[in-house]
Amino acid sequence: MWEWLAENAWLFWLIAVVVLAAVELLTLDFLFLMMATAALLAFGLSWVTDSFVLQVVAFAVTSVLLIFLVRPVALRRLNRSTPDTASNTDRLIGLPCQVLEAVTDRGGLVRLEGESWSARSVTGEPLPAGSDAWVHDIEGATALVAPYPAAAADGRPAPRPSY
Known part of the structure:
Protein backbone atom coordinates (compact mmCIF):
# COMPACT_ATOMS: atom_id res chain seq x y z
CA MET A 1 0.00 0.00 0.00
CA THR A 82 -21.93 42.26 -0.25
CA PRO A 83 -22.52 44.07 3.05
CA ASP A 84 -25.67 43.14 4.90
CA THR A 85 -27.26 41.70 1.80
CA ALA A 86 -30.47 40.00 2.81
CA SER A 87 -31.27 36.84 0.93
CA ASN A 88 -33.94 34.18 0.82
CA THR A 89 -36.74 34.92 3.25
CA ASP A 90 -34.70 37.57 5.08
CA ARG A 91 -35.22 39.93 2.16
CA LEU A 92 -39.01 39.73 2.65
CA ILE A 93 -38.94 41.18 6.17
CA GLY A 94 -40.24 44.73 6.14
CA LEU A 95 -42.02 44.46 2.77
CA PRO A 96 -45.65 45.48 2.36
CA CYS A 97 -48.27 42.84 1.60
CA GLN A 98 -52.00 42.71 0.98
CA VAL A 99 -54.35 40.59 3.06
CA LEU A 100 -56.25 38.12 0.83
CA GLU A 101 -58.11 36.24 3.59
CA ALA A 102 -58.57 37.67 7.07
CA VAL A 103 -55.43 37.24 9.15
CA THR A 104 -55.66 36.42 12.84
CA ASP A 105 -53.17 35.16 15.39
CA ARG A 106 -54.10 31.63 14.20
CA GLY A 107 -53.80 32.06 10.43
CA GLY A 108 -54.77 33.79 7.22
CA LEU A 109 -53.49 34.49 3.71
CA VAL A 110 -51.53 37.42 2.25
CA ARG A 111 -50.11 38.32 -1.17
CA LEU A 112 -46.41 39.00 -0.84
CA GLU A 113 -44.21 39.71 -3.85
CA GLY A 114 -46.92 38.30 -6.12
CA GLU A 115 -47.21 35.01 -4.21
CA SER A 116 -49.77 33.81 -1.70
CA TRP A 117 -48.34 33.19 1.77
CA SER A 118 -49.93 31.76 4.86
CA ALA A 119 -49.83 34.43 7.52
CA ARG A 120 -50.43 35.14 11.20
CA SER A 121 -50.93 38.46 12.94
CA VAL A 122 -47.91 39.31 15.07
CA THR A 123 -49.91 41.74 17.22
CA GLY A 124 -52.89 39.43 17.69
CA GLU A 125 -55.05 42.11 16.07
CA PRO A 126 -57.17 40.65 13.22
CA LEU A 127 -56.52 42.10 9.77
CA PRO A 128 -59.53 42.13 7.39
CA ALA A 129 -59.28 40.98 3.77
CA GLY A 130 -58.19 43.79 1.45
CA SER A 131 -56.20 45.65 4.10
CA ASP A 132 -52.52 46.44 3.83
CA ALA A 133 -49.91 44.94 6.13
CA TRP A 134 -46.17 44.54 6.34
CA VAL A 135 -44.00 41.52 7.06
CA HIS A 136 -42.59 41.55 10.57
CA ASP A 137 -40.87 38.15 10.36
CA ILE A 138 -40.93 34.82 8.52
CA GLU A 139 -41.39 31.54 10.39
CA GLY A 140 -40.95 28.63 8.02
CA ALA A 141 -43.53 29.20 5.27
CA THR A 142 -45.65 31.59 7.34
CA ALA A 143 -45.35 35.36 7.22
CA LEU A 144 -45.86 37.11 10.56
CA VAL A 145 -47.56 40.36 9.61
CA ALA A 146 -48.63 43.58 11.31
CA PRO A 147 -51.07 46.27 10.16
CA TYR A 148 -49.50 48.80 7.84
CA PRO A 149 -49.94 52.32 9.24
CA ALA A 150 -51.99 54.81 7.26
CA ALA A 151 -50.19 57.40 5.15
CA ALA A 152 -49.31 60.70 6.79
CA ALA A 153 -51.34 63.83 5.98
CA ASP A 154 -48.69 65.07 3.53
CA GLY A 155 -48.88 61.84 1.49
CA ARG A 156 -45.66 60.29 2.72
CA PRO A 157 -45.97 56.74 4.02
CA ALA A 158 -45.96 56.48 7.78
CA PRO A 159 -42.92 54.93 9.37
CA ARG A 160 -43.06 51.21 10.00
CA PRO A 161 -43.78 50.30 13.60
CA SER A 162 -41.22 48.24 15.46
CA TYR A 163 -42.06 45.44 17.85
Missing part, protein backbone atom coordinates in the same frame (compact mmCIF):
# COMPACT_ATOMS: atom_id res chain seq x y z
CA TRP A 2 2.70 2.51 0.99
CA GLU A 3 4.78 1.54 -2.02
CA TRP A 4 1.87 2.19 -4.36
CA LEU A 5 1.23 5.54 -2.66
CA ALA A 6 4.88 6.53 -2.98
CA GLU A 7 4.88 5.60 -6.68
CA ASN A 8 1.53 7.28 -7.43
CA ALA A 9 1.58 10.26 -5.10
CA TRP A 10 0.50 12.51 -7.96
CA LEU A 11 -2.77 10.58 -8.24
CA PHE A 12 -3.38 10.88 -4.47
CA TRP A 13 -2.89 14.65 -4.62
CA LEU A 14 -5.03 15.01 -7.72
CA ILE A 15 -7.87 13.16 -6.01
CA ALA A 16 -7.35 15.33 -2.92
CA VAL A 17 -7.64 18.50 -5.04
CA VAL A 18 -10.90 17.33 -6.62
CA VAL A 19 -12.45 16.15 -3.33
CA LEU A 20 -11.45 19.30 -1.42
CA ALA A 21 -12.73 21.55 -4.22
CA ALA A 22 -16.04 19.64 -4.24
CA VAL A 23 -16.40 20.06 -0.48
CA GLU A 24 -15.67 23.78 -0.91
CA LEU A 25 -18.52 24.04 -3.39
CA LEU A 26 -20.83 22.67 -0.70
CA THR A 27 -19.58 24.85 2.17
CA LEU A 28 -18.52 28.08 0.42
CA ASP A 29 -16.34 29.06 3.36
CA PHE A 30 -12.91 29.25 1.65
CA LEU A 31 -11.48 26.74 4.13
CA PHE A 32 -11.45 23.77 1.76
CA LEU A 33 -10.43 26.02 -1.13
CA MET A 34 -7.23 26.84 0.75
CA MET A 35 -6.62 23.15 1.37
CA ALA A 36 -7.35 22.31 -2.29
CA THR A 37 -4.80 24.94 -3.31
CA ALA A 38 -2.22 23.38 -0.96
CA ALA A 39 -3.01 19.94 -2.41
CA LEU A 40 -2.45 21.39 -5.88
CA LEU A 41 0.98 22.57 -4.75
CA ALA A 42 1.71 19.09 -3.38
CA PHE A 43 0.52 17.63 -6.70
CA GLY A 44 3.08 19.79 -8.53
CA LEU A 45 5.73 18.84 -6.00
CA SER A 46 4.99 15.15 -6.60
CA TRP A 47 6.35 15.56 -10.14
CA VAL A 48 9.58 17.09 -8.79
CA THR A 49 10.33 14.78 -5.86
CA ASP A 50 9.43 11.24 -4.86
CA SER A 51 9.49 12.08 -1.15
CA PHE A 52 5.90 11.68 0.03
CA VAL A 53 6.87 13.02 3.46
CA LEU A 54 8.13 16.24 1.86
CA GLN A 55 4.87 16.52 -0.10
CA VAL A 56 2.78 16.07 3.07
CA VAL A 57 4.86 18.67 4.93
CA ALA A 58 4.50 21.11 2.03
CA PHE A 59 0.74 20.48 1.98
CA ALA A 60 0.43 21.03 5.74
CA VAL A 61 2.54 24.18 5.85
CA THR A 62 0.85 25.68 2.79
CA SER A 63 -2.61 24.84 4.17
CA VAL A 64 -1.89 26.54 7.48
CA LEU A 65 -0.42 29.63 5.80
CA LEU A 66 -3.29 29.95 3.37
CA ILE A 67 -5.94 29.39 6.03
CA PHE A 68 -4.51 31.93 8.46
CA LEU A 69 -3.15 34.53 6.02
CA VAL A 70 -5.16 34.44 2.78
CA ARG A 71 -8.58 33.19 3.93
CA PRO A 72 -9.33 36.09 6.34
CA VAL A 73 -8.47 38.62 3.62
CA ALA A 74 -10.66 36.79 1.09
CA LEU A 75 -13.59 36.61 3.55
CA ARG A 76 -13.28 40.32 4.39
CA ARG A 77 -13.21 41.21 0.72
CA LEU A 78 -16.24 39.05 -0.01
CA ASN A 79 -18.20 40.48 2.93
CA ARG A 80 -17.25 44.02 1.96
CA SER A 81 -18.56 43.54 -1.56
Whole structure:
Protein backbone atom coordinates (compact mmCIF):
# COMPACT_ATOMS: atom_id res chain seq x y z
CA MET A 1 0.00 0.00 0.00
CA TRP A 2 2.70 2.51 0.99
CA GLU A 3 4.78 1.54 -2.02
CA TRP A 4 1.87 2.19 -4.36
CA LEU A 5 1.23 5.54 -2.66
CA ALA A 6 4.88 6.53 -2.98
CA GLU A 7 4.88 5.60 -6.68
CA ASN A 8 1.53 7.28 -7.43
CA ALA A 9 1.58 10.26 -5.10
CA TRP A 10 0.50 12.51 -7.96
CA LEU A 11 -2.77 10.58 -8.24
CA PHE A 12 -3.38 10.88 -4.47
CA TRP A 13 -2.89 14.65 -4.62
CA LEU A 14 -5.03 15.01 -7.72
CA ILE A 15 -7.87 13.16 -6.01
CA ALA A 16 -7.35 15.33 -2.92
CA VAL A 17 -7.64 18.50 -5.04
CA VAL A 18 -10.90 17.33 -6.62
CA VAL A 19 -12.45 16.15 -3.33
CA LEU A 20 -11.45 19.30 -1.42
CA ALA A 21 -12.73 21.55 -4.22
CA ALA A 22 -16.04 19.64 -4.24
CA VAL A 23 -16.40 20.06 -0.48
CA GLU A 24 -15.67 23.78 -0.91
CA LEU A 25 -18.52 24.04 -3.39
CA LEU A 26 -20.83 22.67 -0.70
CA THR A 27 -19.58 24.85 2.17
CA LEU A 28 -18.52 28.08 0.42
CA ASP A 29 -16.34 29.06 3.36
CA PHE A 30 -12.91 29.25 1.65
CA LEU A 31 -11.48 26.74 4.13
CA PHE A 32 -11.45 23.77 1.76
CA LEU A 33 -10.43 26.02 -1.13
CA MET A 34 -7.23 26.84 0.75
CA MET A 35 -6.62 23.15 1.37
CA ALA A 36 -7.35 22.31 -2.29
CA THR A 37 -4.80 24.94 -3.31
CA ALA A 38 -2.22 23.38 -0.96
CA ALA A 39 -3.01 19.94 -2.41
CA LEU A 40 -2.45 21.39 -5.88
CA LEU A 41 0.98 22.57 -4.75
CA ALA A 42 1.71 19.09 -3.38
CA PHE A 43 0.52 17.63 -6.70
CA GLY A 44 3.08 19.79 -8.53
CA LEU A 45 5.73 18.84 -6.00
CA SER A 46 4.99 15.15 -6.60
CA TRP A 47 6.35 15.56 -10.14
CA VAL A 48 9.58 17.09 -8.79
CA THR A 49 10.33 14.78 -5.86
CA ASP A 50 9.43 11.24 -4.86
CA SER A 51 9.49 12.08 -1.15
CA PHE A 52 5.90 11.68 0.03
CA VAL A 53 6.87 13.02 3.46
CA LEU A 54 8.13 16.24 1.86
CA GLN A 55 4.87 16.52 -0.10
CA VAL A 56 2.78 16.07 3.07
CA VAL A 57 4.86 18.67 4.93
CA ALA A 58 4.50 21.11 2.03
CA PHE A 59 0.74 20.48 1.98
CA ALA A 60 0.43 21.03 5.74
CA VAL A 61 2.54 24.18 5.85
CA THR A 62 0.85 25.68 2.79
CA SER A 63 -2.61 24.84 4.17
CA VAL A 64 -1.89 26.54 7.48
CA LEU A 65 -0.42 29.63 5.80
CA LEU A 66 -3.29 29.95 3.37
CA ILE A 67 -5.94 29.39 6.03
CA PHE A 68 -4.51 31.93 8.46
CA LEU A 69 -3.15 34.53 6.02
CA VAL A 70 -5.16 34.44 2.78
CA ARG A 71 -8.58 33.19 3.93
CA PRO A 72 -9.33 36.09 6.34
CA VAL A 73 -8.47 38.62 3.62
CA ALA A 74 -10.66 36.79 1.09
CA LEU A 75 -13.59 36.61 3.55
CA ARG A 76 -13.28 40.32 4.39
CA ARG A 77 -13.21 41.21 0.72
CA LEU A 78 -16.24 39.05 -0.01
CA ASN A 79 -18.20 40.48 2.93
CA ARG A 80 -17.25 44.02 1.96
CA SER A 81 -18.56 43.54 -1.56
CA THR A 82 -21.93 42.26 -0.25
CA PRO A 83 -22.52 44.07 3.05
CA ASP A 84 -25.67 43.14 4.90
CA THR A 85 -27.26 41.70 1.80
CA ALA A 86 -30.47 40.00 2.81
CA SER A 87 -31.27 36.84 0.93
CA ASN A 88 -33.94 34.18 0.82
CA THR A 89 -36.74 34.92 3.25
CA ASP A 90 -34.70 37.57 5.08
CA ARG A 91 -35.22 39.93 2.16
CA LEU A 92 -39.01 39.73 2.65
CA ILE A 93 -38.94 41.18 6.17
CA GLY A 94 -40.24 44.73 6.14
CA LEU A 95 -42.02 44.46 2.77
CA PRO A 96 -45.65 45.48 2.36
CA CYS A 97 -48.27 42.84 1.60
CA GLN A 98 -52.00 42.71 0.98
CA VAL A 99 -54.35 40.59 3.06
CA LEU A 100 -56.25 38.12 0.83
CA GLU A 101 -58.11 36.24 3.59
CA ALA A 102 -58.57 37.67 7.07
CA VAL A 103 -55.43 37.24 9.15
CA THR A 104 -55.66 36.42 12.84
CA ASP A 105 -53.17 35.16 15.39
CA ARG A 106 -54.10 31.63 14.20
CA GLY A 107 -53.80 32.06 10.43
CA GLY A 108 -54.77 33.79 7.22
CA LEU A 109 -53.49 34.49 3.71
CA VAL A 110 -51.53 37.42 2.25
CA ARG A 111 -50.11 38.32 -1.17
CA LEU A 112 -46.41 39.00 -0.84
CA GLU A 113 -44.21 39.71 -3.85
CA GLY A 114 -46.92 38.30 -6.12
CA GLU A 115 -47.21 35.01 -4.21
CA SER A 116 -49.77 33.81 -1.70
CA TRP A 117 -48.34 33.19 1.77
CA SER A 118 -49.93 31.76 4.86
CA ALA A 119 -49.83 34.43 7.52
CA ARG A 120 -50.43 35.14 11.20
CA SER A 121 -50.93 38.46 12.94
CA VAL A 122 -47.91 39.31 15.07
CA THR A 123 -49.91 41.74 17.22
CA GLY A 124 -52.89 39.43 17.69
CA GLU A 125 -55.05 42.11 16.07
CA PRO A 126 -57.17 40.65 13.22
CA LEU A 127 -56.52 42.10 9.77
CA PRO A 128 -59.53 42.13 7.39
CA ALA A 129 -59.28 40.98 3.77
CA GLY A 130 -58.19 43.79 1.45
CA SER A 131 -56.20 45.65 4.10
CA ASP A 132 -52.52 46.44 3.83
CA ALA A 133 -49.91 44.94 6.13
CA TRP A 134 -46.17 44.54 6.34
CA VAL A 135 -44.00 41.52 7.06
CA HIS A 136 -42.59 41.55 10.57
CA ASP A 137 -40.87 38.15 10.36
CA ILE A 138 -40.93 34.82 8.52
CA GLU A 139 -41.39 31.54 10.39
CA GLY A 140 -40.95 28.63 8.02
CA ALA A 141 -43.53 29.20 5.27
CA THR A 142 -45.65 31.59 7.34
CA ALA A 143 -45.35 35.36 7.22
CA LEU A 144 -45.86 37.11 10.56
CA VAL A 145 -47.56 40.36 9.61
CA ALA A 146 -48.63 43.58 11.31
CA PRO A 147 -51.07 46.27 10.16
CA TYR A 148 -49.50 48.80 7.84
CA PRO A 149 -49.94 52.32 9.24
CA ALA A 150 -51.99 54.81 7.26
CA ALA A 151 -50.19 57.40 5.15
CA ALA A 152 -49.31 60.70 6.79
CA ALA A 153 -51.34 63.83 5.98
CA ASP A 154 -48.69 65.07 3.53
CA GLY A 155 -48.88 61.84 1.49
CA ARG A 156 -45.66 60.29 2.72
CA PRO A 157 -45.97 56.74 4.02
CA ALA A 158 -45.96 56.48 7.78
CA PRO A 159 -42.92 54.93 9.37
CA ARG A 160 -43.06 51.21 10.00
CA PRO A 161 -43.78 50.30 13.60
CA SER A 162 -41.22 48.24 15.46
CA TYR A 163 -42.06 45.44 17.85
